[in-house]
Amino acid sequence: PPPATRGAAPLSPSLSSPLPTAPAAAVRLCSGAGGEPEAAGGDGAMLRHLARKLRASGPVTVAEYMREALTNPGQGYYTRRGGVGQSGDFITSPEISQVFGELIGIWYVSEWMAMGKPNTFQLVELGPGRGTLTEDILRVFKQLASVLSKCDVSVHLVEVSPKLSEIQAATLTGGKVRPNPEDESAYMKGITKTGIPIFWYRDIQDVPPGYSFYLAHEFFDALPIHKFQRTEKGWREVLVDIDPEVPDQLRFVLSPSRTPATQNFIQPEERRDHVEVCPEAGVIVQRLASRIEKDGGAALVADYGHNGTKTDTFRGFRNHKLHDVLSAPGTADLTADVDFSYLRKMAQGRTATLGPIKQREFLKNMGIDLRLQVLLQNSGDTATREQLLHSYDMLMNPEKMGDCFNFFALLPHHRLVHPDKKDKPQSKSPPPPVAGFNELLLK
């Protein structure tokens, strides 16, 4: 049997100034947590590349900067380092506890049942990190093999980082994987340890159409954001430029006039003075919503974020510490809180949306307390029990990950239709409540 918990050993480095609410920066903290950024470092290749570019053609948008720093094919942070996990720069829920992925696996099975047990589905994960979450989900699918026996399941991972895709392949297939010829959309394919076909893509658009359950955990926060500042002269975009005073040092500047992005992304009714918008997240949600509308399925998004209320949340992590976003680009993770109100808007009514709901409420509804009890009963030694309690606390404590992480779902409209609103209210029993957002009721 798998170990009861994994990766929850305490992470040592502490912040130079104490944080008001969160534990030592083991997880990527919600914005506003404060703390002094770590000093610069790295080999400077990305900085030199950017400095050349900025000197040649002027300041770039924060989105362009973030895209270069994170996913530049040669020097990007995810491309080269990929930083998830104990030995990396930040740790995520699936890396803290196996229970997290197991409950998400149960969510998919419960939705699959509620939607009439279609005879095939694709599990599509965006930004799978080390592959841990998928591994935990697939273990649940295997344990529930008798329920899923007549269902044809396949796994589809959307991952831009060659380094992380290798780690995912090792975790999930144990080596049963091979590169795919270039003319096919999937760049790699294999068979999971549980015997399911698995494929890798660079873009969600490459994933074949079909009934799919989508998953995006700590994915949207890594996508490039635009930043805007209200000034006396109107909205201006925050740009990244080279500091003329200090060689090879970057700084933020404001665009001298409006930019295409200020015209397109700021709502007329906006009241905040500083706004972050992630158009790439919007485009991906539109694609998910269209795919679900057309082919069926559901999407579960989990991330730290807000409902259109927060302002400056752009921050960096390196070696489990906050890191100055403009220093040593390519060596640190850059992230911004997800604006769930924007995601909801970008679904454009093609699907219904649920949430955001706090992680601790979602996991509670999914039965985390019962699962913890079972694991505690089954674990013989004190160290394991302490680990279990510690990881439960990390996931659930409102001052740790419980409150600032949220769950959000896209579902076909028919999944939520209340019987009163149907033409023939008596013809069918009401659809079962959606687990996680309500209490889990497995029949």
Ligand code: SAH
């Ligand atoms: N879901 C994982 C990892 C989160 S880190 C976990 O919770 O542990 C973000 C992940 O998204 C990494 O796998 C990173 O390589 C991937 N990623 C970042 N930008 C991407 C993009 N534009 N397209 C596809 N994957 C991306």
